Amino acid sequence: MGPYDASIPTGSGSCSSSSSSSCARKASDVDGLLAGAGYKVKSSDLLQVAKRLERLETFMVNTPSEISQQLASDTVHYNPTDLASWVDSLLSEFNHNYNQPHSFSSSVSDLSDFTADLHFSSVPDYWIEKNYTSPPHHPLTAVAAAATEEDSGIRLVHLLMTCAESVQRGDVSLAGSLIDYMQTLLSQVNRSSGIGKVAGYFIDALSRRLFYPQAVCAGSAFENEIWYHHFYEACPYLKFAHFTANQAILEAFDGHDCLHVIDFNLMYGLQWPALIQALALRPGGPPFLRITGIGPASPDGHDSLRGIGLKLAELARSVNVRFAFRGVAASRLDHVKPWMLKVGPAEVVAVNSIMQLHRLLSSEESLDTVLAWIRSLKPRIVTVVEQEANHNEPEFLDRFTESLYYYSTMFDSLEACTIQPEKTVAEMYIQREICNIVSCEGLARVERHEPLAKWKARLGAAGFWPLHLGSNAFKQANMLLTLFSAEGYCVEEKEGCLTIGWHSRPLIAASAWQAAPDPPPDPVPTPAPHVVVSS
């Protein structure tokens, strides 16, 4: 269940409180906002119309799907500009019409298209101007769920949007009181699942933004690794990323004997055992593999990068793969210089970036620098996996809306996970991202996700050509998904890139690139940073 799957306007209560100002503003007889949508409703009648729509909504929620379907598709609009009497006629008509079986999922889409038009001035102007014409296809799993619970959920979403809009405007007092109101509303909603859980995190993030803007949204490196590991186990996104990237790297390395993989975020190195094992079984014998892992420096002095390298070496030794490891400690990718990676002359290079490139977008220069030095290494393949989301818009409200949608979908998919404590800790991983997107700004805001299309443009402009991920990667990804019990995950292939999503909403996108053969452009000079290098 996401926040937008039932975009039925809530009742008269919210109309009178949050839009009384807008009602008062429209001095003319006919409500201006609805007139824009083609409905003539007198401002004085708004309350009546709201009540009737609420009745209609209750009716639709409580009737079987076949009837709702009929309502959505077979209705003839006699004078739709007269909203009040039209709703009345609908209600009376369907009190004596029955039995038109239709498929449930199409009824959901019709319903949402139908009700999208009815969305009216209980929320500020921008919402209507946004034109949300195609809400996601979430199956309404429990249509008979308590109408009040759904009501509260929908109200929460509306309030979140209003609050975000007032934050953007700078209206701190309104935002603050909205947050208080939402917190009381949260107590009426089931906080352990669905919209309650997501709303809780977003409300926390909003209040952080208002009252503790300097607070850091990240855990320590140690905590990050643990959250990452639990997220790895609870849902298939990271596994999909690793397996797809490995498959692409394997295919690119075919026939070469001296391999060098550069991992932009080593963590526990969970991606590499599968690659090492696949290389061990390569016909013709295993090649020599070197892995360079980049990661944050450990604060307490013990070299965690080297520790992981030792474990990987042990695994490689067991399966007879000649192996070497180097760790490069850097807090930011643009602090890394190519000479630190010590790429040998005969080595074939693969660069692997799992959700790291977006962290550089706080300054365009950083990304250009990094892409330039990647290119200077002449890699055989660059695997890029990124979140498929638009969380880097300049306007706060756009980011907020997008991330609400995105993370609701992700939490929805996490519901299917039953293993504990993986599920709870995985939520903390996601919550950290939400917090960063909503409450941080400037350099601190590192979760600057951009959709695949934008990454394609950026990488193309930086001198990379796309490599198609083959059908093997697609088959493997599908097989991996069959192992997960939840059936909502889907893998799609589009122009050589793979995406994994939940119920047709893509969430993570994987692509592969190679350096175009032109001479690389001069790298942009960067200020000398403080860097610790260990080997």
Next chain:
Amino acid sequence: MEEEREKKVKFSINDHQDILVEILKRVDGRSLGVAACVCRQWRSLSRHDSLWENICFRHVSPPPYDVRHVVVALGGYRRLYMVCLRPLLTRLSCRLSRLDSVADQEEERVRSNRVWTRDEVQLSLSLFSIDYYERLVLGASVGDEAFTSTSSSSTSSSSSLMFLYKAVNV
């Protein structure tokens, strides 16, 4: 009745280990697991990795090329079967039978005679290597639970193969 026959012929399979091994080479995974519970001798026999090698890759077409040293290094065929192949097989054939909606008998047939593809073998080997690695890094994995076939409390550290054991219908 069979006992009487045995007494007459004075034949005990336990005296003929090679025959026993030949028989056990041909049973399926579940039967081999059951055989391990019969007596001490059968238990030690059924722990021979070579028996499990047959079970793991008997139905693979074409047979995987020289995986033995890798499988042995990463924990052996018995562990590979318990930790990776069996859940994978079960899950995949569940999917298959659910899709086809066939009678129970045919379902059983599908489950036992399924021919594996190289991709499935590859995937299970990848998962197996991750299991091995997690034991290295974290000291244990939940694969341990399936491997020792006990229901003792799982270790505090977790494995990426957890999801194979906690099937849930959404």
